[in-house]
Amino acid sequence: VVNSISRSLVVSPDGKTLYLGGFFTTVNGQTRNRIAAINTETGELITSFDPNSNGQIWDMALSSDGLTLYIGGVFTTIGGQNRRYLAAINTQTGEFPAFNPDVSGPVTSLALSSDGLILYTAGSFNTVGGQARMSLAAIETATGNPTSFNANVTSFNRDIALPSGDNSVIYISGVSSVGGQARSYLAGIN
Secondary structure (H helix, E strand, O other), X not given: OEOOOEEEEEEOOOXXXXXXXXXXXXXXXXXXXXXXXXXXXXXXXXXXXXXOEOOEEEEEEEOOOOOEEEEEEEOOEEOOXXXXXXXXXXXXXXXXXXXXXXXXXXXXXXXXXXXXXXXXXXXXXXXXXXXXXOOEEEEEOOOOOEOOOOOOEEOOOOOEEOOXXXXXXXXXXXXXXXXXXXXXXXXXXX
C-alpha cells in the first residue's frame, strides 16, 4: 500500500523484486520517500533498500543484470548524495556509483540501450554535464558523460522508447521540432 502516486514500476530480471518510484512517502506503513522495493513473492517491503529521494521520481530503468537502477525525476539529492534530476544506484549494496551526469532540469523518461551502455534521457533540461542538450540526451552508463548525440529537441518531452534489440532509432513524444525540423508531438530519431 502506497500513500500517493507511483509513476514508474520496474521488475528485476529474476521477477522477485518490484521497484517503484513516484510521489509517495510511505509504503506498507513505513517511510519510503518516493522510491522503494517490494518482494513480489511476499508483498513485503524490502527494508534494506531505502534511497530516500528529496523529490518526485518520474521514471526508472534497470540494467539487464538487475544491479543498477537508473532514476529520473525532480530531485536534487537521493540517498544523501547530490544528484540533480538523474541518479544511479547499486540495487545490491545501496551505493551510488560515480555516475553523475549533472542534468540541468527535470528528467521525465529513461530508456536503456539493449547493450546497457547508453541511457537515453528526456525531460525539461538544456544541459547535461555542462554540454548543450535540449530535452534529449544519450549518456554513457559507465562514465555519466553525454555522448556526441545531440538531436536538439524542442518542447517538454513526455516519453521515449527504443525498439527491443535495436539501438538505431529512438522514439520521443511531446516534441515540436527535432534538429530544426518541425514535428507534431512525435518523432523517430536515427
